[in-house]
Amino acid sequence: MKKVNIQQAEFLLNQKNRLKIPHFQIQQGDFWVVVGSNGSGKTAFSLVVEGKIPVYSGQYENTFSNIQQFSFEKQQKILEQTFRDRNNDCISPDDFGKTARQTILNGSDHHQLCQQYAEILGITPLLDRPFMHLSTGESRKILLAQTLVQQPDLLILDEPFEGLDQKSVQDWQSLLDILSKQTTLLLIINRFNDIPPTAKQIALLERCELVLQGNRTEVEQHSIFQQLHYAENAIDVPLPESASPVQKLDQNTPHFELENVTIQYADKIILDKLTWTVLPRQHWWIKGPNGAGKSTLLSIITGDHPQSYSNIVRLFGRQRGTGESIWQIKSNIGYVSSQLHMDYRVNCSVLDVIISGFFDSIGVYQRTPDALRVKAMQWLERINLANLAKKPFRSLSWGQQRLLLITRAMVKYPPVLILDEPLQGLDGLNRALVKNFIDQLVQNSATQLLFVSHQDQDAPQCITHIFEFVPKENGYQYVQTAV
Incomplete structure (x- = not known):
């Protein structure tokens, strides 16, 4: 034959x-x-x-x-x-x-x-x-x-x-x-x-x-x-409505402003006079090799880095260190990373993973109102996982788990969603699954995306701007382009 x-x-x-x-x-x-x-x-x-x-x-x-x-x-x-x-x-x-x-x-x-x-x-x-x-x-x-x-x-x-x-x-x-x-x-x-x-x-x-x-x-x-x-x-299928009033930011004020930011430890310079402005409705892809400073940059815009106070760093219109709390900053941000995935060791049900997003917790430790359970099921239906609602989180494929964690970060419709290497550790099939959903989220919501990856093939189609760490003789230059 x-x-x-x-x-x-x-x-x-x-x-x-x-x-x-x-x-x-x-x-x-x-x-x-x-x-x-x-x-x-x-x-x-x-x-x-x-x-x-x-x-x-x-x-x-x-x-x-x-x-x-x-x-x-x-x-x-x-x-x-x-x-x-x-x-x-x-x-x-x-x-x-x-x-x-x-x-x-x-x-x-x-x-x-x-x-x-x-x-x-x-x-x-x-x-x-x-x-x-x-x-x-x-x-x-x-x-x-x-x-x-x-x-x-x-x-x-x-x-x-x-x-x-x-x-x-x-x-x-x-x-x-x-x-x-x-x-x-x-x-x-x-x-x-x-x-x-x-x-x-x-x-x-x-x-x-x-x-x-x-x-x-x-x-x-x-x-x-x-x-x-x-x-x-499902690219144009609407997302479930929010269970509570959606937090909205001033659309005329940059969400993040960094001017000549320098971060260093002793003689080692991590970021060298970095200037970057992120306006509303821009979806950024942050790319660069391992060790370039991507994680440090993220820790600045999430309000975690202590050296932010000695630099010009304005988050959501306020200079860092002028009385805003770390929780006020984080309430505007949904964050998913490979590390969060590793840390989510609680073997709760698929439905409970989504519910935990309403409480900003890993796992569910309190009585859940029926309205939130209904809303969580609507999200599972939107990502075609409703039939797995009672399954243990750890029984799903790695890509389906990542999809759930991204959905968990979205249930409160954060003004900004940061996905730090969301495709890391996924095989080709699961990468396609997660990438498709990221595009759907952006197309069907007002949430702004900051997508971090050093792989050229990873970026979703919704990206409007690129921030790239480009190696030079001593350190990196920060190249910013509109797509």
């Missing part, structure tokens, strides 16, 4: 990135769907299966004889070439280039196959029209027919739905049902909703690693798959 078999393999994409595939096998007659977000390595994966990227380590075996790939990029290149061919003084204004039929045949004599696939794809009326006059959806079907007349025994379709309206996507899914009965299919997409009903196997890519795969039924029963699928449709 024909197959592509990949085992414990890495594929070198560039100097920094490798595509990791623990194991993957596509056999004759399979219909695989690979789902991944932008930058997850989907296109590289298709090239790996096709044999276009050599294996760096591990095993790659292929016994298919004719692998063909269809992609949005391929369509763009052909369209661009068509327009370049016409941009010639020797071409008559009435010459519109190749017809759709000529494009499909591409110099071959497969006229019968051309007619056959034109009927299957519903493009017979288009065959004698100029290719360049066709719509995006029509031209894509013509190019698919061009690929099919080459009679592939493995057809890879890389993002075939990109740029198509919903009706066209549904038409394509029906076509794939027909094609899956004739050849082996590998479909690569970025949306769960685009998975065709007839697909037999599903795999997930995240951060250039195949993180989940198998029979469709088994994969769809995976709790994190269900949450990721839910998250795709």
Whole structure:
């Protein structure tokens, strides 16, 4: 039986990135769907299966004889070439280039196959029209027919739905049902909703690693798959209303102002004349290598650092040390870090983790009003974990635990939410889960986000500004940019 078999393999994409595939096998007659977000390595994966990227380590075996790939990029290149061919003084204004039929045949004599696939794809009326006059959806079907007349025994379709309206996507899914009965299919997409009903196997890519795969039924029963699928449709779903009046800050006053702040211990300078202003409605990504001073910066803006008093540090409009209490500062801030996660050792229920956010406690040690329990359940429903409400916190995946702790920090709608390395310690699947939820929180609330990470791939899409510690000869410079 024909197959592509990949085992414990890495594929070198560039100097920094490798595509990791623990194991993957596509056999004759399979219909695989690979789902991944932008930058997850989907296109590289298709090239790996096709044999276009050599294996760096591990095993790659292929016994298919004719692998063909269809992609949005391929369509763009052909369209661009068509327009370049016409941009010639020797071409008559009435010459519109190749017809759709000529494009499909591409110099071959497969006229019968051309007619056959034109009927299957519903493009017979288009065959004698100029290719360049066709719509995006029509031209894509013509190019698919061009690929099919080459009679592939493995057809890879890389993002075939990109740029198509919903009706066209549904038409394509029906076509794939027909094609899956004739050849082996590998479909690569970025949306769960685009998975065709007839697909037999599903795999997930995240951060250039195949993180989940198998029979469709088994994969769809995976709790994190269900949450990721839910998250795709929940980006605009409102968050539960606050159980108490939401604390609001002056939207005309900077939330944080640091002027020439210097922090040092003996001769060691940690922060050197750092100036930074954080205005309302800005969502900042604080990035930099380990040891650069990110944690020190956070301790200043959360009111914890003792040297703040000897610097110009204004938090929520007040100079540090002018009578405000540490609790007044912290009441404006929700804070989640890997350290908090490690410290949350109380093995209470999932529901109690959310309830503890209303009391700013680790665990619940007092009678909870029914209204708060109802509100906590609403939050669990919003993150698709209501069915786990009675489960022990420690029985959940690490990513689901992190998701709960972020939700716990949000139940009182803090004006500022600080997430300090929130994806640290998470595998690819759980990273995707938490990142999606962070974007949902920001989109559906007035809370301002300060996101801390030194990994370039970690930042959520909602970021508006970047504060970066950039190494220089002696210490770091502080580069601030709007996204």
